[in-house]
Amino acid sequence: MNQDLIRLLLPEGLFEYFEVVKVEKVENSYNIHITELNLIPKEFDGQKLESKGYFEEETVRDFPLRGKACFLKIKRRKWLNHDSGKIV
Structure with a gap:
């Protein structure tokens, strides 16, 4: 998978x-x-x-690529806050 090409297609700052x-x-x-x-x-x-x-995967529709729908399948981390005992 060519990371440089994918960086051009996805929203700026995402790779941070x-x-x-x-x-x-x-x-x-x-x-x-x-x-x-x-x-x-x-x-x-x-x-x-x-x-x-991780939290359950979320799907976000992004700009079409070459006339086809494009979906971002996003997995976000769960964090346990040891000070409060809550998941953030």
Whole structure:
């Protein structure tokens, strides 16, 4: 998979927080699977967080590619905040 080409197609700044794990062509659409990097969110800087897997995958429709629908399949991390005991 050519990361430079994918960077041109996806929204600017996306690669700061996500990595592309799979790109697939499905009948009349493209599915681009992205997963959040293991980086503690800036708004929780200084708090003790632990990665606890992922939330359920979300699908976002993006701009069409070559006349076909394009969907971003997004997996975001769950973080356990040890100070509050809550998942963020």
